[in-house]
Amino acid sequence: MSIRLRCVPSVIVSILALFFCSCAITIVQPYDEKLLADTEAIFKEASSMIDDGISNSPRTDEERSGIKKPEDHLAHISKFQGRYAALGTDADALILRALSRAQEVDKIGEKLQGQINILVEESLPSQCEDIERELGLSTTSLTVKNYIDLKCLFVRWKAQHSDLVLTKGTSILKRTNWELRKSTLFSAVLAIQKAETSKKQ
Numbered sequence: 001m002s003i004r005l006r007c008v009p010s011v012i013v014s015i016l017a018l019f020f021c022s023c024a025i026t027i028v029q030p031y032d033e034k035l036l037a038d039t040e041a042i043f044k045e046a047s048s049m050i051d052d053g054i055s056n057s058p059r060t061d062e063e064r065s066g067i068k069k070p071e072d073h074l075a076h077i078s079k080f081q082g083r084y085a086a087l088g089t090d091a092d093a094l095i096l097r098a099l100s101r102a103q104e105v106d107k108i109g110e111k112l113q114g115q116i117n118i119l120v121e122e123s124l125p126s127q128c129e130d131i132e133r134e135l136g137l138s139t140t141s142l143t144v145k146n147y148i149d150l151k152c153l154f155v156r157w158k159a160q161h162s163d164l165v166l167t168k169g170t171s172i173l174k175r176t177n178w179e180l181r182k183s184t185l186f187s188a189v190l191a192i193q194k195a196e197t198s199k200k201q
Helices: 010-019 033-056 061-065 081-101 110-122 125-138 142-162 175-198
Strands: none
Touching: 033 081, 033 142, 033 175, 081 142, 125 142, 142 175
């Protein structure tokens, strides 16, 4: 999943203004210190969950298949449900704050708002693609897009952990699955932070 970087040099902005002076284009929305602080907080929360997943999960398929009662194991999805829910709620709050500060919120439209509400309320992986496609056409707020992407990352993580095919019928991920999440999360949040701090320059 890609997180969009909004570090746009002022020269490029000036050139765009010359060519598109008749169009209202929002490159970025205003810098938001609380949004950045809350992004760091959700990073810490997700990192803590990943660390617990790494320390409690089996290394190999053989180790996992040897678990007698998967539902009682510390790496079973049931032990992480509350943490997935908390990450989802925090991501929802970031989306709502980003939307509330986007200059073109009123232009996003009822259809897009409805799709975001479905994602916020139901956390369905299939909704992520629909919302991202709609956002590509309906909003110029890259900040909003980035937080939708972050929400979708968490939605997909939960879906993977619940996937009986991926987890070989155990609802337990392997250690490598968690380790990959660490680098994905780091890259996603770093891109958001870089983009947000660039607004102060």
